[in-house]
Amino acid sequence: MQVELDVNKTIDQNASVYFEKAKKLKKKIDGIKKTIAEHERLLLKEQEKEEKKAIIKKTRQQKEWYEKFRWFYSSDGFFVLAGRDATTNEILIKKHTEKNDIVFHADAPGSPFVIIKTSVKVPQTTLQEAAEYCVSLSNAWKRGLSAAEVYWITPEQVSKEAKSGEYLKKGAFMIYGKRNYMIPKMNLAICNYQEKISVFPVSAAKKHTDKYVLLVQGNKKLSEIAKKIQKKIGGEIDDIVRALPQGVDIA
Numbered sequence: 001m002q003v004e005l006d007v008n009k010t011i012d013q014n015a016s017v018y019f020e021k022a023k024k025l026k027k028k029i030d031g032i033k034k035t036i037a038e039h040e041r042l043l044l045k046e047q048e049k050e051e052k053k054a055i056i057k058k059t060r061q062q063k064e065w066y067e068k069f070r071w072f073y074s075s076d077g078f079f080v081l082a083g084r085d086a087t088t089n090e091i092l093i094k095k096h097t098e099k100n101d102i103v104f105h106a107d108a109p110g111s112p113f114v115i116i117k118t119s120v121k122v123p124q125t126t127l128q129e130a131a132e133y134c135v136s137l138s139n140a141w142k143r144g145l146s147a148a149e150v151y152w153i154t155p156e157q158v159s160k161e162a163k164s165g166e167y168l169k170k171g172a173f174m175i176y177g178k179r180n181y182m183i184p185k186m187n188l189a190i191c192n193y194q195e196k197i198s199v200f201p202v203s204a205a206k207k208h209t210d211k212y213v214l215l216v217q218g219n220k221k222l223s224e225i226a227k228k229i230q231k232k233i234g235g236e237i238d239d240i241v242r243a244l245p246q247g248v249d250i251a
Contacts, residue, residue, distance in 0.1 A: 046206075065131055066081060069092060070084055070232065071198055072133065072198055073182055074126035074129045074201075075203050076123045078117065078126045080114060081115045081117065082111070082114065082133060082134070082137055086207075087136060088171075089113045092113055097158075098155065099154075102115070102130070103152060104131060105134065105150070106134050106135050106150045108139055109139045111140075112137050114130050116130050127152065127182070129201040129237070131150045132201045133188075134184065135149075136188045141217060141246075141248075142245070143247075144217050145186070147183055147186065150184055151179035151181045157177045187202050188200070188201065189202045189215060190213050190233070192209065192233040192235050199215070199243050199244070219249070222241045223232060226240040
């Protein structure tokens with residue numbers, strides 16, 4: 001180790017100079033250590049934040065089987081499914097409808113099949129919400145109607161066997177027996193329910209979450225509406241657009 005000495009100073013004076021320098025450097029080392037520790041803390045916090053985001057994103061990407069359909073939980077806690085198109089209508093009736101379920105449909109064009117999953121008696125509240133869901137997701141909504149006729153039946157009344165000389169296209173079924181008619185009003189909200197985006201009847205949305213936006217009939221672009229909804233309830237834009245019916249605006 002080499003050191004520089006001032007020949008005009010005594011050995012004690014030179015030693016004192018280096019002693020003072022050492023004290024200053026020691027103070028700087030303590031400050032540097034604190035700065036390094038603070039940077040490490042901030043870096044760790046940022047890493048944890050990014051990891052949390054990645055986990056949430058991965059969770060959102062892992063879709064449940066029922067998310068290929070439309071769905072909601074009624075105010076009474078019943079799980080309700082609806083077809084999105086002819087293909088999912090077909091799958092819903094053939095693969096996911098059991099003997100004790102209740103099936104809803106409307107005579108309006110574009111009506112989905114709506115299924116209340118149940119093994120017990122269904123309250124009137126849930127029947128009403130399922131009826132509202134069915135008519136609101138039909139073309140009656142897009143046409144600007146305030147209400148339309150819907151009926152409910154049992155699964156055994158739904159058949160893929162057409163009458164002689166007739167042909168049933170994909171998503172279409174024959175309905176036999178008595179139909180139980182209702183005339184529900186258009187009534188929808190879009191919700192962020194347990195980090196999943198779906199449309200609910202308004203009463204069901206209010207029962208299960210505070211992250212919802214009331215929908216009304218309109219003609220705004222879905223992408224524009226989705227951005228406004230995202231600011232209010234979060235969620236991914238693509239999920240919001242996929243959940244929205246055609247011909248929509250927000251209240």
